[in-house]
Amino acid sequence: MRMNFVISKNTTIISKYIQDRTVNNASKILQRDILRTVVGNGPDNNVELVLSDMLTKTEDFFIKTISENCIQIVSSTPLGLMYGALEISRTILGIQDFWYFTDHIPKKKQQIIWNNFDLKLPKYRTKYRGWFINDELLVSSWEDRNSNEYVWERIYETLLRLGGNMIIPGTDKNSSHNRKAAQNMGLIYTHHHAEPLGAEMFARVYPNLKASYEDYPELFHDLWRTSIEEQKDSNVIYNLGFRGQGDCPFWAEDPERNWSDQEKADIINQIINLQYEMVHQSNPNAVCSINVYGELTELYNLGLLDFPQDVIEIWADNGYGRMVSRRQGSHDPREAVLTAPNEKTCSRGIYYHVAFHDLQAANFLTPLPNSPGFVSNELMKVRNVKMDELVIVNVGNIKPHILFLNEIARFWKSNYQSRSIEEIISEHVQSHYQQYQEEIEEIYRKYFEAIIQYGPHEDQKAGDEFSFYLIRKIIRAWLKNSSEIEQSSWLVKERTIDEQLDKIHDLVYSKIDCWQSLLNHAQKMYLMLSADKEAQEFFFNDIRIAIEIQARGLSALIRIIDAYSIYKKDDLVASFLLIFTSQQEIQNLCNLIKENPSDKWFDFYDNDGYTNITLTEEMIRTLLNYLRIIGDGSDEDNWERKFVMDSTESRVMLLSNTRKAMDDNKIARKIRENEERFS
Structure with missing residues (x-):
């Protein structure tokens, strides 16, 4: 019985x-x-x-x-x-x-x-299963129940619920601060690839010294020994490595020297083997790993790197979900990862991104721009070449990435098989919505269909940083009267600003109608869900806000480009109006984010400093004011006389005696109103 x-x-x-x-x-x-x-x-x-x-x-x-x-x-x-x-x-x-x-x-x-007591842990193929909380802006500055520690505890709990057992609990000071709490929940912790052994950054301890291993090897050794000693009784995977002080190649901080590939590799090999010995002197049974990331991928594929055999090699995607080396600046070698030789038969794992920050086209506030079906197929390629001993996922701030994080947690299990975008989205929608499931599934699918592909490779898709960084760079080039948009050769090879903007315009224009249609659809669905407060709030935060960010960011971008083109033809008023419309798009987006229907999440995005929507709005407003200054005269009343006032009044030169000039916002609205009235 x-x-x-x-x-x-x-x-x-x-x-x-x-x-x-x-x-x-x-x-x-x-x-x-x-x-x-x-x-x-x-x-x-x-x-x-x-x-x-x-x-x-x-x-x-x-x-x-x-x-x-x-x-x-x-x-x-x-x-x-x-x-x-x-x-x-x-x-x-x-x-x-x-x-x-x-x-x-x-x-x-x-x-x-x-009465069902046959509960067991699933069979896991991946031994070390973890998250990297790579968000020093949103998660680390946000509180729930008047506590940031409570937020971190719920992060650890969520990871454990998914079957995770390992975490990088932030970077730099955050990581050190959070280690103990993570261990108290049962998690193994490990280190950011830019912070080998979890040691303090050289530049912080010695701010007046050049961070050169060749100049100060003993100072580096002391930092590493201290960190190893502090962690000797901890449940830790020691991450070995050596990079620059700003998550960059170490040689980037010594630009006066022309480093050969062999010289770079010699330094790295020497350091890795020394760190390995230091760790095992403290704990002979310690587990060690190394991130074959970015610049190390190239050196490895050249056959120049040599690691101890029992170190777990962690290979990375490019930040967009494709298992090739990442782009740094305009350098995009796309070095092979899945086919890298493994003559020592070392254990291998991956460092995989569902969130990324590259100041170019990555996603920070929105889901990964490549589809969940794409990710599922890529993960199966990883499994087929046995690179899944360890899987650490850059989860950013977690909140926008639930769809992908759930799928990756499934991948950790032994019985995982690749799934289509339709299967993954359908499961997600059915888990979180009780009504309008088919319509909501279509919204999620169309989100990935609307994403801009900015390059020739399938994975080169534009996240939320794309439009906002471009807007700010275009405004900077415009106000400096530059001949080109700085730091944009990764996107456009053309040399003049006019040619660059034409190329960007074509990319955006090809998808702008898709985004507008999707935005309208999402706004209607949000209203349709009003009878189910929980579903409505989840819909807003899980997908609508991402659609609004993408659609309004791209709309603002294309208007800035059009405004520049008209400005070059000396039509300052028409350019001014387009800039105003662009500013309105971003202002409306800022207002929408502040009006988040969830009392819990309404202030979650306040400290967005990467995509930085509020900075973008401020810069557009500055550009708007610039055109007003150079086009509307020193008293800023010429446009009012010409486009707003009745012709019988505009010739009277005593305007300043009755009222001050309209501000930029008001004059734009009045000019636009009159244009619409008389068109």
């Missing part, structure tokens, strides 16, 4: 191992979730978390039925108990993995009858 265990308000989580911080946190989470899902009384019973020293040390757990009043979660490790608690939360209580980011809480019940 099958036993029933009644979960009610009287159910208590207990453990003899509560002094262990991971067990303690697992207990608190499961108790919290019970109280969030049941409201009725029942028998006084308990769920006990039990650490067993009779089992091999693994992440696995099993459920043991002691009696109708006692159920045990048993594991050989605290992490296993955490996974067991979260599996009960998911499967028995109905708490979704991303509940914190979707704000979905199941309907409360009087009691829950639990």
